[in-house]
Amino acid sequence: MNYMRLKGNLDQANLDNRLHYHPEILEFYLSEQDLKQPELIRERIRQLRELGIKPYLHHPPKFQGKFQDIMSSDAEARAYYRRSSELLAEICREEKAKCVVHAHYTHTESSRTVTKERTRQLREEIRQVLSYARDVFVWEDSTEGLFCYANPYLFEELIVPLELPLNVDVSHTFIGFRGDNAKLREVLEQTQAYATYYHLVDSMGLAHDSLPLGQGKIDWRMVKPLVDGKDFIFEINLGGDHTDCTPMVESARYFERLQVDSVASS
Template sequence: MNYMRLKGNLEQKNVDNRLSYDPDIMEFYLSEQDLESPDLIRDRIRQLHRRGVKPYLHHPPRYRGEYLDILSGNPDVRRYYHESSELLARICREERAACVIHAHYARTDSCTDITRERTILLREEIRAVAAYAREVFVWEDSTEGLFSYGNPYLIEELIVPLELPLNVDVSHAFIACGGDNGRLRDVLERTQAYARYYHLVDSMGIEHDSLPLGQGRIDWRMVKPLVQGKDFIFEIALAGDHSDCTPMVDSAHYFAQVEAEDRIAAK
């Protein structure tokens, strides 16, 4: 397999760049401004369908410059979180797409006071948002806070009771696990029943660095069999206007090479 599974934005030159690689899956990273043009979002999803590409959306990360948090103390942020989620749920239902959504980002209100009680509070807020269209949302972990795998209560008190569909970001989980591949393996094994989608990204395990595969410390031979057969993309940080996705393509080649080497070793 060539594993061309890529991420981009709604700009046509960006879409054309990704489609030139004949991807299997493409994820559109949306901004607050993009949600003002829902017809454009629909058009881009339809472009992918015509090419036989599976579409994912990514919920906007910010509102008026502030990172989103489902438990934000800012009522405007919480209102936007719900309104934008409801809009994207409707688009995804009608256009046959799925949507990645964060409960919160790093350095937001949900990154303090990591307790069982606060985890349960987060669970009930997620339950309310998931009700807009449970079948289209996949929930992505953060590098820190309540919805990170550094929270010892996350899996048993939130994910399992909700049977929550997940997007596991491997680099986020690695960072939350302190750069420990053994702890990362445990997270990937414990979340397998709920994971529908993965972001494959390398990291040194210290900060959010979004490295191409092979340039960090993640053990991809360990990760590969645990994500095989599921949807994923290579979510690598890009330079400039993000129109050139070469680091993602290189990561796809790296992942395919890991598989090829494992096949040879198994003979």
């Protein structure tokens, strides 16, 4: 195991850069424009499979320049959420891939008012998607709002009843609890039965900073034994045109070198 688990896009130069490091897992971060080329998405998945690389997709974060929200009051945006989800679920089933999906992002309607009733409403919206995507979608948390682990109703009112397959973003959870490693550990332990995938990225715990591992305040010696053995990528913010994935590679090497003793893993 070399821990080379990377993120990229569909551009061939971007892909070639990642393939140079012989990754075990590669996640394609998709845009609204990418979904207009479903055959290219399929082609990229097949390229990975031929090389023995496990493929993941990431549902487009935006529609017409605005962040997506499964409960948006904009009928056109909700229709796009449903339509894009159905398309990606079909591709994943046929090409044997999985897809990361957000119920909502920050600065959307679902990131504002957190109540038990609204959490239950979100549960029923997600239930509809699960009817065709349970085996291929994993659900990622936000830094605030209904699908944030700081929502006290999220686990018991939504995740447990749906037996929801999760992608836990370690930095999002850390930020949601304002940089509290003890709370992060609680979530990682609580979600063990549901989380099959993780985004590993460091943070100072105040904002969505997407730092390389070791440059923030997350306790990686605590995190490593709780995610090791499952699928994950290093989702580090990149500069320029995002072709050079060096910060992700350096994070993978940091994670590989990390020594975990019996105290840290207890």
